Amino acid sequence: MNDALDKAVRVFCARGYHATSIGDLTEAMQLAQGSVYKAFKDKRAVFLAAFDRNKAVRAEKLQDAIGAGGTGRERLRKVLAFYAEASHGAEGRQGCLVVGSAAELAIFDDEVAQRVAASLDRNEALLSGLIQQGQADGSIPADLDSAATARLMLCLLQGMRVVGKTGRSRDEMAAVVEVAMKALA
Amino acid sequence: MNDALDKAVRVFCARGYHATSIGDLTEAMQLAQGSVYKAFKDKRAVFLAAFDRNKAVRAEKLQDAIGAGGTGRERLRKVLAFYAEASHGAEGRQGCLVVGSAAELAIFDDEVAQRVAASLDRNEALLSGLIQQGQADGSIPADLDSAATARLMLCLLQGMRVVGKTGRSRDEMAAVVEVAMKALA
DNA sequence: ATTTATAGGAAACGATCATTTCCGAATCAA
DNA sequence: TTGATTCGGAAATGATCGTTTCCTATAAAT
Structure with missing residues (x-):
């Protein structure tokens, strides 16, 4: 099934x-x-x-990609890289079910809207947790606004999936990840 | 009409x-x-x-928001703020035609796919131009990768419109803009 | 071997939708 | 005033789609 x-x-x-x-x-x-x-x-x-x-499969793959070890900064980079990898070529063109559902169904179907919001909230919490881990282990500055930065990263990840629908290369998306890490300064 | x-x-x-x-x-x-x-x-x-x-109307409003004066950095911030303003509350819930078209039609309709890609390319070029202006006027470091940074900003803008469909507040989106400016360091 | 439950597949139904056609009213010219 | 033309609007058409129903074949159970 x-x-x-x-x-x-x-x-x-x-x-x-x-x-x-x-x-x-x-x-x-x-x-x-x-x-x-x-x-x-x-x-x-x-x-x-x-x-x-889809949510279960993607969450498991993401957890595998993040891994157990490393600093918060390193693990956050892996999250970005995971999305960059999904946002180019054929997989990028295929698109993201969460993004598609947000665009197509979030206004009509309350149940779908709730699931979309829950998926995004879960991702935002994951990002926020990694940032806070980085602040605890010293890999991310302690004075950084973890909530706003997590929200920025969430927007960036979803946007990569949108832009990835137009067919970008792996290198183009990987370069975005490098620049995004500067937001952790 | x-x-x-x-x-x-x-x-x-x-x-x-x-x-x-x-x-x-x-x-x-x-x-x-x-x-x-x-x-x-x-x-x-x-x-x-x-x-x-929609493309014409949004482009005009965006140009108005950017204005004629100011440094490249200031004008880039205005672009981000313009999208933050469109990504909260009722307008945010209404969604973006480019994002929706990318998700729903980009695979089936080549003509729509071309227009979506053209819209994104145009935005990316605008962002890249503002960054280069900032590098020329000294408001943005000269050693910054303008292409990758513009691509990051493009992803961020589209992602804000996705996340905005779930109903965020103005403050939440405005905070994202502040953090995003750190990518210009 | 016979019966029973299960799954595949085809056909039918009702609804909806995009598109076309047709008709009446209003406008304008002579 | 009359006649032609245009435009709004409603009905009709043909196709598609979601859903249900029915029938058949296969496999499990007794």
């Missing part, structure tokens, strides 16, 4: 919610049309499940 | 392309359904016209 949901995630990322038909989903998930409606109440339920699956 | 297009812009921003029906457009534009098809070939033509109209 998770395999099928991963396929659904890719379709929803690339096409958005409204432009994805049930046929698109069954084709990608390799399921019969009847099977989709046996497993899910409706298209929206498939989307919500795909959203949650 | 421009008035009607401005209304269309708002609808497309809020609802996205696929979720806006012709009825939504006629209601917002206060036009008869027949009149829409007398003025435009089809829904996509309305969208492209609205996109161009």
Whole structure:
């Protein structure tokens, strides 16, 4: 089931919610049309499940990328690099489900809006935590506004995914990470 | 006609392309359904016209906000503040047509993808020009990588519009601008 | 071997939407 | 005043889509 949901995630990322038909989903998930409606109440339920699956998968990959060791500064850089890696080439063109949902559904669907906000809040808290870790271990200045800096980084990460839809190179995105680290001065 | 297009812009921003029906457009534009098809070939033509109209309006407002005087650093701050102002409250929730188009249409419609890329490139060039102006007038260090910094600012601006869809306050976004200025060190 | 539950797949339904067509009213010219 | 033209607006059309239903085949269970 998770395999099928991963396929659904890719379709929803690339096409958005409204432009994805049930046929698109069954084709990608390799399921019969009847099977989709046996497993899910409706298209929206498939989307919500795909959203949650995407959130879990991305969160795990991000945690792997951050790793356990290193200073707060080093780990924060790894977060930026993780997003830079996802914001170029084919994966960048595919787009981000959170960004797409924010643009397409946040106004109409309160439940989707809540999940989008929760995803962003979670990311912001993660960034804020890493900054505070860096301030504790001395790799980031103690007088820095951790909340505002975390919010800046959150905006930057989401923006990279937007700009990445127009097809940038890995080097272009990696260079952004280097400059962004200057905000930790 | 421009008035009607401005209304269309708002609808497309809020609802996205696929979720806006012709009825939504006629209601917002206060036009008869027949009149829409007398003025435009089809829904996509309305969208492209609205996109161009939005681009022109936003570019003019941005130029007004930047002003003619001041250092490159001061003018760059005004660009960031302009986007912060658009990324909170009701306008922030309404969203950005470029971001929405990038997420929803950039993969399917080459013409839309080109316009999105052109809008981002134009913004990136504007940012790069202001940075170079700042390097010429001494308000921004000369050894700074203007291209990478401009790209960072572009990502940040687009990301602010994404995050702004979840309803942030003016102060939250204004604080991001202050931190972002540190990237010019 | 027979029955029962399960899943795939096709067909049908109802709704919605983009688009076209048609009709009436209003405007303008003669 | 009359006739032509234009424009708003409503109805009709054809297609698509989400959803439901029904049928068949396969596999599990007794």
